[in-house]
Amino acid sequence: MDPLDPALQSTAVTGVKPILTLAIFAGVGSFFLGALVTAIRKGMKEEGWFKFNQEREDKD
Numbered sequence: 001m002d003p004l005d006p007a008l009q010s011t012a013v014t015g016v017k018p019i020l021t022l023a024i025f026a027g028v029g030s031f032f033l034g035a036l037v038t039a040i041r042k043g044m045k046e047e048g049w050f051k052f053n054q055e056r057e058d059k060d
Contacts, residue, residue: 043049
């Protein structure tokens with residue numbers, strides 16, 4: 001099966017380089033996703049983004 005893009009015909013699609021590139025981008029992406037999730041959880045806890053957490057603390 002021929003690729004639709006003529007630029008891909010001259011490059012190697014298989015091998016170590018695409019897997020290495022995928023691993024690098026997955027590592028960088030997971031770092032930023034983890035930082036985003038951590039920031040949201042910290043904001044929810046410390047800044048009181050949702051009022052139901054404060055209501056529970058007021059009852060205690």
